[in-house]
Amino acid sequence: MINDILFSVMNRPLVFRILACVVCLDLFEVKGQTNDWRSYVQEMAEEEPDETILENMIEELIQLENHPMNLNAVTRDALERFPLLSAGEAAGLADFLTKNRPVYTVYELRNVPSLSFNKIQLILPFFFVGEFETQEASLRMRDVLRYGKKELQIRLDKTLTERAGYRTYPDSVLARYPNRKYAGEDFYHSLRFAFSYREKVQFGVIVEKDAGEPLFRPLKGFDHDGFYFILREEKGFLKNVTLGDYRLSFGQGLIVNNDFMISKSWAVTNIVRRTQAPKRHFSAAESGFFRGGAAVFNLNPVSVTLFYSRKLIDANLSDEEITSFKTDGYHRTPLEISKKGNTREQVAGANVNYRKDRLQIGASAVYYSYNRKDNPALRDYNRYYLRGYHHWNASVDYSYRFSHLVVAGETAVAGNGAVATLNAIHYNPSSRLSVSLLHRYFPISYNALYGQAFSEGGKVQNEQGIYLGATCSLSSRISLTSYIDYVYFPWMKYGVDTPSHAIDGYFLGTYSFSDASKLDLRYKFKRKEKNAHYPDDESTTVLPYYTHKLRLRFALVPEKGWYFRSAAEAVRYRQQYVSEEFGYQLSQQIGYRGKGKMTGEMYGSYFDTDSYQTRLYSNERNLLNTFYIPSFYGQGGRLALSLRCAVTSKLSVSVKGAFTHYFDRDFIGTGTEKIDGSDRTDVYMYIRWKF
Template identity: 60%
Template sequence: MKPCLRILLLVLFFGFTGMARSQQHEDWREFMEQLAEEEMNETAIENMHEELLQLENNPMNLNMVSREQLENFPLLSIEEADAIFRFLERNRPLYTVFELRNVPLLNIKTVEMILPFFHVGEMGKRETRLQATDMLKYGRQEVQFRFDKTLTPRAGYGEFPDSILERYPNRKYRGEDFYTSLRYSFRYRDRIQMGFTAEKDAGEPFFQPDYPKGYDHYGAHLIIHDIGRLTTVALGDYRLSFGQGLVLNNDFMISKSWSSANIARRTLPPKRHFSTAENGFFRGAAAVAELGNFSVTGFYSDKRIDANLSDEGDITSFKVDGLHRTPLEIEKKKNTREQVAGGNINFRKDRLQLGISGIFHRYDKMYNPTLRDYNLYSLRDSSNLNASIDYSFQFPGLIFAGETAIARNGAVATLNTLRYRFSGNLSFSLLHRHYPISYNALYAQAFSEGGNVQNEQGLYVGAEFSPFSKFSVTAYADFVRFPWLKYGIDTPSNAVDLYLLGTYTLSRQSFLEARYKYKQKEKNTAWPDENSRSVLPYATHKFRFRYSLDLRSGWNFQTTADRAHYKEKHFPAENGFMLSQNIGYRGRGPLTGDAYLAWFNADTYDARLYSYERNPLNTFHMPSFYGKGYRLAFSAKYAVNGNLSFSVKFGHTRYFNRDTIGTGTELIDGNNRTDIFTYIRWVF
């Protein structure tokens, strides 16, 4: 038996022993895990992670929170936000956050997940004027510093003769082999937010003679709330979302599997962009004005972005990874000017909401992707215009919401949702979308399977129910048709996505969870013995079983078994298996920590498995693995006092069946990789 497997079995055995204590087991970080598993936009995941961390560090006062703040909270559905606000109106003042358990329509899972984002404070009147003396006295400042480094050498940091670099200049990174970021923020209650961000990725130059600016990326923001009729003013870097996202959304992501109650979206006010993501945000100004039942939003953005250019100087695609390590990557940095302007008029009365949105964007170059059959209908212009109407209506137990949008070429896209709650223990959701191949909206981000609001027709059916108090079930089925060709698929195709999650709460201290995911899609397949290819269906089955136990002393044990089964028609099946154990300590002292050990065996990338492990604050890292090996990670946080804390994480991965890891400049000549993450947070 492998030594690491012996260790894992011992950890599993001791993980099931001990006395239990009361502790919340639902964690919003599991939501981030599901987003990563669904392979959603990495920038949106990072933005979402940063926003939830900020909300957790600055919890809302239940005795002062407004309806708008609840509706803007991304983990609550429209119905849930309304139920909480009506409960607060009737029962304020509250004396403990646990009174949220008495809110009608909220299940235990939702309550335990949102508790860290609220606190109970004094009731009082909202300030109407900003006083400089109060801002200086009661404002909260925060400095965050992060430093990460891969200890295992990679090819891009090696030494090369000048003759080789003259011929192959992109074989070597221009910068140092570490990641670092610095962030400062100031917050005054719920009225003012301001801050700046500076970041350098590993491989990017840092204060070098030919790169004196220091960090590779800088950003700043200022958000002010409640200035007369202006409810929000945003300057600098910000994010926006209108309606269901058919014309504009660079904010919150929608996950199919998290909750069928949350598939409907709503127009949100501008939010600060404070993550280190270098794309997926606007840079300029935005404002929201309230005029009776009307809310009017206007914005303008003007910034430089990265793009891949053709020999003729046209934009063939946008470079969104934010990496500027080699001469080729540096050449693409901020080589295109992007201007975006638009607005939204929103009407709301009682349970009715109507909105009109419009967005116009222009580049200083022609957007002209390299012509292929699958992108025959893509936008080919330096500008575009989109407009839409969005709507929602709430009946008791029922919510209808949707959006219908039009592009400048006349193509119409629509998305409509219906949610009905039969009782407190049973709810049902339906979502239909129709995105024509000719609909072009480069800033749209809505519910989809293909990742784009284009070339997709689908019907989603979801349900949540609790047959009895300790058992809950979440399930959905999504049936999708792609009427035109896609990248890697030479014919129109179909997809089926199924999900089933059952959670059994053994006690307040422990729970069991079983999950099944099934996805069937199609792709081009090359025949080994013939110079031809066909479009064939493939299916992926994923199973997960998880047990979690909390102990009185502050220890938590979470055991997870994952299995993946991938099968393409006419080809052998591919399988993956992972067994992992997470041990966490959250005592009353200044030191907290986690240890994670996983053993994995996956035949190929298609049968890969994901590692869910704790990370330092403001760090989202969820690697996937295939091959044979193990993953070991340790993390710790030490709070010097209530204002200063240090965090560190050590991660090590070893493979038993390979001699190298990665490719190209990221190639590691060996079978193991070791990373270290450090983080310092100072609040004053």
């Protein structure tokens, strides 16, 4: 299959010439480090892009980077909350610190057996060595006010090319088609304020409007607003008090998890999830979070979490019953505005977690209530979906850590009696080898509205599967990561009228020429099934389809100065009995970061794909604290330029412009987002002020 992809790509002369230039770059040695955590998260995002999940993770990591953890004081709980450490790595680091405090330099992390060299380089910005603290300092209001850090973030995005929803229409047309025009201005805007004192006190406010939404609704302000307040005392009886908007995760996520979820490639070393105390929801996402209050009580060795959420949500209605939940957050047209907050949701739950040495056992329960009946239009594929006004889930989860082995799992029951289970093993005999094995069984009748666990189908329902992943370092320069996931869907799905199967495979090989330069080869394979028609046959059948993706990328990223990333990607899509489709993309990033106030980056790409099925994602970086990964299909090119100016040590301004041109079409998009023409131009601005 790989040969077929390469043959199809190399037969195109333009690709051959440019690819030759990419591969023949001078691979010279430069001292520095390539393990920037932002690049790491970006690479994970390229596997399964989800802007909401990644935005939450980036915000959390930025918060931790601005408030690094003291190795001589950090607690086990704080290490387990750190997203870049797996359960085994966090436990290994906590054990090392318990035995070796005080430590005198962050480079003593190299003595932690469970941490690889690459992982240590990745997490260094989040730690420092301070005074050895034998007990946690008490929380004093004068210290909070004096040493607390404040930050203001302002973001503005605008598409300069006119879209159909912003055109002027005669009143007679709008009277007949009121949803043809947006009610608001053609730009996105958000404003966020955050206050924090270490990890003990966090407070924040966010207001936001999407493009097309009115900037100020009469007497109501922005389209979306939220706040959070978190008070933490790691060793007190009341460990955590949270008010406002927050996120939670219990066990392996079978009943509650609106925290971020990891991609399958990341799961190779992070397969085991952990119960998490409430975290702030600082994202602009308007769904998928709780709004209310939560508290964590410490009854050592038992902790108890209680939470309650009450908020208005958007729903699509028919005869005053919910047919589906609207989660895109858009309120631009009269129809979208009419759905805003038309349903009340209440969620309450609890988790009891016992932890002693290497053993952890938890029990959780959650109850949902709506003021309207949830009643999707009955179809064969949704026969077992949740219906009614109320629902509940309960579960038991466990984990046990041996010296090099972690076993964990969760078994949950739904209100209708359906039982789901997920169990995983992570084996980490050394920092050079890691192996993960996971099995899940999600019945067709199991429903969990806020459940989000390891899955292929995106829901904790109608799925059985087994996943095997491994990563190893053959030497200091060569590392390999691979997984294979076999999935069975015992009931039909949307667009699949019979039970079906899926196979998902992945391989990533990386060769480091130096600390600053590396070459990686990534191959992804996926086989799934969907409804289709035989040629000259009107009847519907279910046929398999295959997707192969190959990427070759070279990166030269010294610690300071000029850096480069060159990539060539190819995709092949084939449905049984149907002709094959191909696509490729060539991209180049050039950037500069030095001691001066200005840093910048330029990104250029050329893509040529046969259809939406062979779409490819942009590898460009977005502005600091923002996340966006557009996808492209057809034939065209994209150019993006971003600049950042550190006006002072506390004030920075970032701007970005992006231009996309298509060679194969006269319009872009459809409906209210339609652009007449083959070009699209976007500008972004981001201001960050610390005070």
